[in-house]
Amino acid sequence: MGKGIYLYGMMSTQRVEGINAIIKKYINSQSSLVDFFQGIQSFLHNQATKAEYRDWIESLPHINILTSASQQIFLHIIKELKKYFTSELYFIQKVQLDVSLEYNATLFLPEEYNSIVDA
Secondary structure (H helix, E strand, O other): OHHHHHHHHHHHHHHHHHHHHHHHHHOOOOOOHHHHHHHHHHHHHHHHHHHHHHHHHHHOOOOHHHHHHHHHHOHHHHHHHHHHOOHHHHHHHHHHHHHOOOOOOOOOOHHHHHHHHHO
C-alpha cells in the first residue's frame, strides 16, 4: 500500500513538472496564447495515451515467471535498454519483452488430439 501511494505521488509530481516545462517553454515574447494552450493540450493528450497503455498492460494476464524469463532470455537487450532509455521508456519496452513470452494454450484430451491429427 505504501508503494502505491509513493508511485501516485511520483506520477503527479512528474505531471506537474511536465506542465511546468511547457509553461517555461511557451511563456516568452515569441509564443502566443494559442501556442501555449496547444502545448498544454498536447501534453495532457500524451499523458492520457500513456495512462491508457498502462491500463491495457495491467489488464493483461501476467505470470511472475515471465519477468524472470524475459530477463534471462533478453539479458543483453535489457542492459542496453537500461543504459539508454528513461525509466518510463524502459518500463514500456520491458513490458513488451514480457508480453512477447505470453501465449494462450488449450489442453486437448488424447482422443481430441487424435481426431485433429486424422483430419
